[in-house]
Amino acid sequence: MQLHLAPMEGVVNARMRALLTAVGGIDRCVTEFVRVSDQLLPPRVFHRLCPELNNNGLTPSGIPVYVQLLGGDPGPMAENAARAASLGAPGIDTNFGCPAKCVNRHRGGSVLLDEPELLHQIISAMRAAVPKAIPVTAKIRLGFKDSSRLTEIVSAISEAGANGITIHARTKEDGYKPPAHWHQLAQVHKITNIPIVANGEVWSPTDFTECQTQSHCEDVMLGRGLLARPDLALEIKSASEGLHYKRNTWPTTLHLVEALFEDSILNCAPRHVGGPIKQWLGYLRREYQEAQLLFERIKRLNTAADITAALDEHRHYLAIAA
Incomplete structure (x- = not known):
């Protein structure tokens, strides 16, 4: 298979x-x-x-x-x-x-x-x-x-x-x-x-x-x-294979989202830097409530600095919620 x-x-x-x-x-x-x-x-x-x-x-x-x-x-x-x-x-x-x-x-x-x-x-x-x-x-x-x-x-x-x-x-x-x-x-x-x-x-x-x-x-x-x-x-x-699998938590998945954003900073034009992360969060929010919260927070942000700050805030929120 x-x-x-x-x-x-x-x-x-x-x-x-x-x-x-x-x-x-x-x-x-x-x-x-x-x-x-x-x-x-x-x-x-x-x-x-x-x-x-x-x-x-x-x-x-x-x-x-x-x-x-x-x-x-x-x-x-x-x-x-x-x-x-x-x-x-x-x-x-x-x-x-x-x-x-x-x-x-x-x-x-x-x-x-x-x-x-x-x-x-x-x-x-x-x-x-x-x-x-x-x-x-x-x-x-x-x-x-x-x-x-x-x-x-x-x-x-x-x-x-x-x-x-x-x-x-x-x-x-x-x-x-x-x-x-x-x-x-x-x-x-x-x-x-x-x-x-x-x-x-x-x-x-x-x-x-x-x-x-x-x-x-x-x-x-x-x-x-x-x-x-x-x-x-x-x-x-x-x-x-009949094995038990523990699904990834949102903090683990968030690492991937942050990695995508870091790549976007390096390889996308400044005006497009937020596009890939917003697009992916659009899919992730189907499975993760936290992805919806993050999407709502960044959907109108356009600069790398603003999105970075929003990601930091989101991480802080998760730490408090835990």
Whole structure:
């Protein structure tokens, strides 16, 4: 059983991958998508979105990071897949699931799910361009407007030589609205032998077990659930081994939030320094009441000094409350 970290655009960047994989339990990461149009991209584009290429394609804690490409033209997709592989990517993923209208308008993401033959051409071209030792995978949804072509989509990608498929158990029309239809993934195991990874609405070990049961998938990709509970992967693995796991307390999680903020001070423009911490607290407040309190305290603050002072006050509050 493997747990993958979802490639959430604008959220799960290199610094977030480093923080979450350091907590433990994650077996694979995928980058935010590299947008491919009609040309071969320079190496700096890949290094910007996947700085782990400077570390053999691994996070600081040693977890492999696949480079994800998004595009609708087999030729450029293959060329850029080859380039990513030459730069040291341990795997190449393909984004056929993004529901964003701006992406779909330019023939990228989930709009391609209505063209299984094109999916086959893209994966086939990428597979031919990338050394056999480097996996080529795809991330899809159940379909575009509905799930009626799911088996056709999976067959097209599988027969093109993909090494695995992650399925977000919703259609493009569903967006991110619950529920995730895990049961619909069960049918695809009858038409392919490649690994199928389930994705969507796994917020707890109970959700994970139910997802496995309904989807018949061993492996699961975690997204928002892991952002809300940074130790969720550890708890899931402990539960699967019959071990007792004590959830991280808020002070432990707060250390991660502070580490993200320290990184933001070093690497973000001053006017954006508070963005990452506010964004993450938006997820954490689902699980931690204290995260909601901290979010309310800093949501209108913009300078590093003001946010630092608010974090100090929050730490003082926790000490008194304890």
